[in-house]
Structure formats: C-alpha cells, structure tokens
Amino acid sequence: MPRTFPLDRIRNIGIMAHIDAGKTTTTERILFYTGKVHRMGEVDEGSATMDWMVQEQERGITITSAATTCHWKDCRINIIDTPGHVDFTAEVERSLRVLDGAVAIFCAKGGVEPQSETVWRQADRYKIPRIAYVNKMDAMGADFYRTVDMIENKLGANPVVVVLPIGTQEDFAGVVDVISMKAFYWGEDELGTTIEEGPMPESMRDALDDYRERLISSASDFDDTILEAYVGGQEVSPEALRDALRKGTLTNKIVPVLCGSSFRNKGVQKLLDAIVDFLPSPLDVPPVEGMTLSGDKKLVREVSDQEPFSALAFKVTTDPFVGRLTYFRVYSGSLRVRSYVHNSTKGKTERIQRLLLMHANHREDVEAVVTGDIAATVALKFTATGDTLCDEKHPIVLENIQFPEPVIRMAIEPETRADQDRLSMSMVKLAEEDPTFTYRIDEETGQTIIAGMGELHLEIIADRLLREFAVKAQVGRPQVAYRESVLGAADGEGRYVRQTGGKGQYGHAKIKIEPLGRGSGFMFVDAVKGGAIPTEFIPAVESGVKEALQTGVIAGNPVVDIKVTLLDGSYHEVDSSELAFKVAGSMAVKDALSKAKCALLEPVMKVEVATPADYLGDVLADLGSRRGQVQGMENRDTYQLVQGEVPLSAMFGYATDLRSRTQGRGTYAMQFGRYDVVPPAEADKIVARYLGRPVD
Secondary structure (H helix, E strand, C coil), rough: CCCCCCCCHHEEEEEECCCCHHHHHHHHHHHHHHHCCCCCCCCCCCCCCHHHHHHHHHHHCCCCCCEEEEEEEEEEEEEEECCCCCHHHHHHHHHHHHCCCCEEEECCCEEHHHHHHHHHHHHHCCCCEEEEEEECCCCCCCCHHHHHHHHHHHCCCEECCCCCCCCCCHCCCCEEECCEEEEECCCCCCCCCCCCCCCCCCHHHHHHHHHHHHHHHHHHCHHHHHHHHHCCCCCCCHHHHHHHHHHHHHCCCEEEEEECCCCEEECCCHHHHHHHHHCCCCCHCEEEECCCCCCCCCEEECCCCCCCCCEEEECCCCCCCCCCEEEEEECEEECCCCCCECCCCCCEEEEEEEEEEEEEEEEEEECCCEEEEEEEEECCCCCCCCCCCCCCCCCCCECCCCCCCEEEEEEEEEEEHHHHHHHHHHHHHHHHHHCCEEEEEEECCCCEEEECHHHHHHHHHHHHHHHHCCCEEEEECCEEECCEEEEEEEEEEEEECCCCCCCCCCEEEEEEEEEECCCCCEEEECCCCCCCCCCHHHHHHHHHHHHHHCCCCCCCCCCCCCCEEEEEEEEECCCCCCHHHHHHHHHHHHHHHHHHHEEEEEEEEEEEEEEEEHHHHHHHHHHCCCCCCCEEEECCCCCCEEEEEEEHCCEEEEHHHHHHHHCCCCCEEEEEEHHHHHHHHHHHHHHHHHHCCCCC
C-alpha cells in the first residue's frame, strides 16, 4: 500500500517534564506553528487542545496522555503530551514504552525538579534518545546556565548546548544558534510567527565561542572528519555538526539543549528544527523483539511494511462517542480496516472495524496504518493495555508494560442501589483505562475499596465517576496501602488431609521463609530433594504460597520482600491433587508467619518543598512533626528548597497546611520513594484501627 511519508521522515516523540514546566503550552505552540490548529489554546484559560478532559481544563494540569500528529519540514511528527504530576506516572510509562524519542522540558526557574528526575529515569530505562528544552526564559529567576549544570549533575546526562539565550527574564529577546553562529529575534508579532536574523550581541561573544568549542568537541567524538578539522583549526559546516550531533543523540551519548519561552511564543520553531534534526525515526531505533507463544525463542520484527504485522496496545480509553478506544503503536507490517488481527497475549482474534488517527479527542478515519504509525481502533473486546496485536500466521508476544503498585486507597459508598450497579460497571472501565487504579470488595465490611497513586489520582477518579458515569457516591478519607514483611527466618508446615468416603485429599509441604531486601518483592525456591513432592504439584504449592501472602498476620496487608523455600513434604499416590498441595502451601506460609517476627511497612515519599526563606523554620518544624527526615537544602535565589522523606500517612492535607504556613507562597512536590518499617508506636495505632479498637 502507498506510504504518505517515508519511514526516515517520521518522528514519534513524547513531551515530558515536571508539573507546570510548560509541556502542554509548548505542545500548543507546536501545533500552531505546524498549522495543525489556527488558534493557540491556553492552559490557564482551559482552552488547550491537548487538555480536553473537563478535569484537566478546570485544574490547569494534564491528567491523561493525549496523542496528535503534525508536520514540519517534510516530516510527520506524532506527539504524545504526557502528564507531569507524579500521580499519573503510568501515563508517562506507557507512552515512553512505544515512543522513539522525547523532548524533556525544564523550567528555567526551577531547573531539574523531582518529577523531571522521575521521567528522565523512565526514559533511561527504555533507552530513549531525547533533547532538552529550557522553557520560561522570561520568568523572574530564570537561569539557563544553572539549569544546564543541573541536567549534567542531577541527571548524569551530557548536555550539549545548541541554542543560547539572548537576554533573560524580562529582557529575553531571542536566541543564538551555536551551530550556525547566527542570532534570531522574534519581532513585534505577538504570535511569534515572525523570526528575524539580526546582529549578535558583542557581550555574548566569549560565551558563544566557549559553547561553540564545546559543541565541536562533542561532535568530533562521532565524526573523524570534524575531529581532523577541529585539530587543524579549519571551519566545520553546520550540516556536518548536525549530522554528528544526531549520531550522538541517537546513541544517548549527548543531549542537545535548547531554550525559549513557549508562553511568549519564542523559541518553539527552533525546537521543531531540533526534533527533525536530532531525534530518531523508526529506522534509527533497534527492531522490536518478542517471544514465541511458548516463550522459548526470541523473535525479531524488522522495521518494514513488508514484515508480518506486529503492534503493542499501550492505552485503552472509553470514548463517549465511539465507545472503547484502543491506542496502539505499529512496529512492523500494515493493517487495513475490516481485517482481522490476533491478540497473542490473550490468544484471541479481534476484528478491526475502524482505524483512527487521533488529535487529542478528535478522530480521523483512515483505511490503513503502516509501520511507525501511532493509531487507535474501536470495539476490541479482549485487548487490554500491554497486549500484543499481530498477524495470526506469524504470532509474536512483545514485552508487556510494567506499572507501579498503588500506594493509597479509600472506601467509596454508592448512595442508591442503582448507583451500586453503575459503580460496578464503571470500575471495570476505569481499571481497563488505568492500570494503576485497582478496586476490590472488602470481605469483612462489604465496602468497595479503590486504590491509586495519590490523593489527586483518587480525587479525579471520584470526579469522573460522577460526571462521566453518573455514579453518586460518598468517598471516605484516603488510607495508606500498607505492606507487611518478615524480619527473620522461620519454618512452617502445612498438612491438608480430607477423607470423604471416596477419593480423599492429601497434601503436605514444609517451607522456610526469609526476609529479602526492600523492594525485592517475592522469591520462591524449590529445594525439595528425592521426589518427596512430585514435580507437577510444585506450581500448586507456589500458588498457595502466593495466595496466603496476600493477607499478613499483623493487619491483613500483603506480605512483600520475602523468600519462600520449599524444603520437604509428602504425597499420596491416590489422594494427592493440585488443590490439596495449594492448600498445604497456604497453610505452611500461615504457620511460618505466625512464628516469624513480622513488621508493618509503610510507603515513604520523597518530598521537595519550595518556600520563601522567611518561613523556612515553620516548614522544617512541620515536616519534623510529620516524622519527616530532611536530607538537604538548597538556596534558590528568592526561595529555599527543602528535600526530605516523609511517610505518606503524614502527608494528607499537607498542601493546605503549607499554604497557610507560607501565606500561599509555598509549593511542594511528592513522589513514591520506598517502603520502610513503621515505628512500633505508630504500628500499634494502625493495628488498633484495623481491629476496630479505640486509638489513644
């Protein structure tokens, strides 16, 4: 089928950053300058194209990743604008999984902020090439050079400056292109469409020469001819420099750095040039790898339309007009409307009724999609986030997407029986959309318990239940998702014997439990010798062990960071079964837990508080009262930055308290750090609440 764009002219990129760094504003300018929209939307006005959800428009933040397509210099750019708030980190995770490159946006005033580090590490994990854009150069306190240093020191990156700012804060007027050695100014046109080449300020000559030399030095690592010219004192062409910097960017050895003020419509065109010049096409990234259905052999799909079709579903949403919408990235081959596709993860066949290119919440029907496309389809019955779609004759299973566990939960009570029925259906749809949102029915209280990544996350869920699904419900106070673990080793034994007149049940297992390091999860080791338990029953024992570990002995929380070794057991030739050994494994774990020294674990959050110096004492005292540990402080011109760790249970309502202590001038950011042991006094209170006892 004919291609509208060759593969080397396609860029699949994500926009990522800390909250309020200007991701959505920058994306709006990109859409305007590429002709995709004819009016710039503003986040503060609730008119941003990419923030189409009501909740996003009201709060002025991005909640869900939105996809769109635009064109610049004969290139097709598929963009995903991701959220900056830590509560919606899953949106960043699944977007980066299917993207080829990324633009990391940094606030020139705040520099590298907590969520900047989080998304940078996520991109590191997927080995995604990226460029850096220092935004808000017009803001009071903006410092481009400090931000570049922070990118190097805090992120461990190798920033190479390709654009220098002319002026700063209210004097920011334009940029100097270090590659071409030309100065560019944005004229009086408020929309920023007029760019004029002008004289370079003499005051910048020394800085420009310094950064030019650094750039050529970095480029010479990837091109021997540049190295020879550099050593011989010869001029190096801008084209040669761009080619060399592109090579360095694609190998993640360097990060080109640009700057601008998206809100003031300055610098975005240079960013678009850099996206085309430095970020990869689908041909520049390694071909996707997967496994056979049996999981015993690795398969590779080359980046080509002639290869068998393979794609990864990375997002599922409920659209009020078209129903269930599944986003996917095509890694190889092509797909037509009214054809069939195989879901190799679920072993099901799906029919493609419509193929859509998305522009935020607007849809464009197409007849086919090809390698490198990011598209969507409707009415897939079985496909969920992370599933592989492929040619049924050439099955492949691509690597799934890993999401973090929820750290906060709360009870939700529907007001009427009709609301109860709607709530059940709504939960299923929301859980399909958001893998970090879970729900369950508490067996003891009968309450519906929802869990997510933070207070804002659950607040948005509750708001969506009311607005989108018309579910009226009362929401309880958020609760922490505790965990339990063991502090020492213990042995346990489980013997399950039942005789009912006919064939009975017999399973017998002996185990040993031991603690693992924090964050290690669960490990099962089969150390049975001499066939005491037949091999076919070992998985049943492991299944029973895992099931028993879902309910700890302290307060009924899941048990983590534990190693379980199956030591011995016995079986009956007639009465033994998988069910019997599953029960025996469960009984053995409960026996061992009752003997071991157990501990309650709580999520500890990394917190960064920005406060005027006048209120620093109050802020530190408040953090101390919340069992916080201050780990560092930085002086940032007009304010102090406090970094520390605080238990999540002590952070509820902190935003309001911080505002009142700093007269509305303090801000904070928080992200999950680790699970740690709860102090005994606090653990006693938690257990008392769990058992329904009064707490002193």
